[in-house]
Amino acid sequence: MNKNRDLDLPLKKDYIPNLAYDSVIFGCNGEQLKILILEYHNTNLFALPGGFVKKNENLDSAVARGLRERTGLDHIYLEQFHTFGDTLRSRPEVMRTLLKANGYEVPEDYWLLQRFLTVAYYALINYDEVQPMPDALSDSINWYSIEELPPLIMDHSVIVKTAVQTLKGNLEKKLVGMNLLPTKFTMRELQQVYEAVLGEKLRRTTFQRKILGLDILARHEKLFSGGAHKAPYLYSFK
Amino acid sequence: MNKNRDLDLPLKKDYIPNLAYDSVIFGCNGEQLKILILEYHNTNLFALPGGFVKKNENLDSAVARGLRERTGLDHIYLEQFHTFGDTLRSRPEVMRTLLKANGYEVPEDYWLLQRFLTVAYYALINYDEVQPMPDALSDSINWYSIEELPPLIMDHSVIVKTAVQTLKGNLEKKLVGMNLLPTKFTMRELQQVYEAVLGEKLRRTTFQRKILGLDILARHEKLFSGGAHKAPYLYSFK
């Protein structure tokens, strides 16, 4: 197999053992809430983007680093939501399969085949302003609607479900919705984000009154989209 | 020093390296929200109860095990709330101090002196029905009001603050309040728990109507306390 690719693999000596992180990276295309999913080379295996924590690196920094590598973006809204630590979540045979598919034959005691706990984060980014990049072991990274995910490896489906639940809960409490939009956005776009996250239609007038009442938005010029109707104002987060 | 106590120390081979857990164990005496704090032997150092995860043990099980050891209680309400992973949170000199104070001289590369990330949980228990027990390295474990904590080692004060914030947020969302009370309790006791957690007085009639309206309580016999007034009903969680 492809022995000269070994240098791509993370080295045991550089990382905290038995500990990983995974990121649920949310975007919204105006209709649906979506997340970024990796597809591993030659395997038909799908997974969340993730990585490992360097021995002298903050946990948060490690996740931000991985996110930068996948999205090219900096200063992303990022929030830790749960650490998954069941013994049964680790599936060495899955890891072995995807290493093999990439040309790596590893010994029985290879560090990546051990048990891993993972700290899960969710990130909110602007769907339209990102050019996602696959990692060393995967050949594609794509947006998937949270309603139509491919089967994910290990416990990644549970991680996604937990992320969606957490995001729902934080939407009104922490007002994180605008992180899924560009700096300036219309009230309708914001409402569409809320509807995609909550999974339900909202009443336009009530929504507008509530959001404006929070006094967190600054109003800017109008947006002339070319449509045959009144132009909406643009808003930004204060 | 006391070499024959070495057997009490956790052995590196049994545990996931670089990973710990800490528990913020809440109780309520009717007036104040309190937590259990350990005082280490001969050091004047105070800390949260915590421990390590065995190589083949679920994370949640490890925390439940530690909680059982400190409180003697089983089936405790337990919730993970954050994983703390900054490099600077680890303070090997603190660990060395408290090992020394207990008679343990350890080498420079001793595993407990390395960097540790910690998964933090909070637990809710009945203040009156627990006989807390100190761990191997500590000589006391006591209730402290969250308003009057002693100075805690490392980042344990931050962990406590985060726990209190999380508990506040979950009080109404997850209705966890009754876990701080015995099986049967009066409406006033429940209100006192809410007031202690939220840090504010609540209106009696509004509180009673809201809680009863949730339809989560079963009403039982009255409690005759001996006071010169109408006796309140006892309630339990449905």
Place this chain on the structure above:
DNA sequence: TGTTTATTGTCTCAATTTATTACAATAATA
């Protein structure tokens, strides 16, 4: 150039929820 269409911003009134007050019931005591 007026007319039409789709959408927006805001207002009004109804429905619901929450806050506040009031008050009768009652357990022990004097």
Place this chain on the structure above:
DNA sequence: TATTATTGTAATAAATTGAGACAATAAACA
């Protein structure tokens, strides 16, 4: 039997939210 402290619930006021109405307006069209 009156007094005291507290409880359960009802009644009313205030605030919030739901639902509809409507004028304003940007572009297309006749």
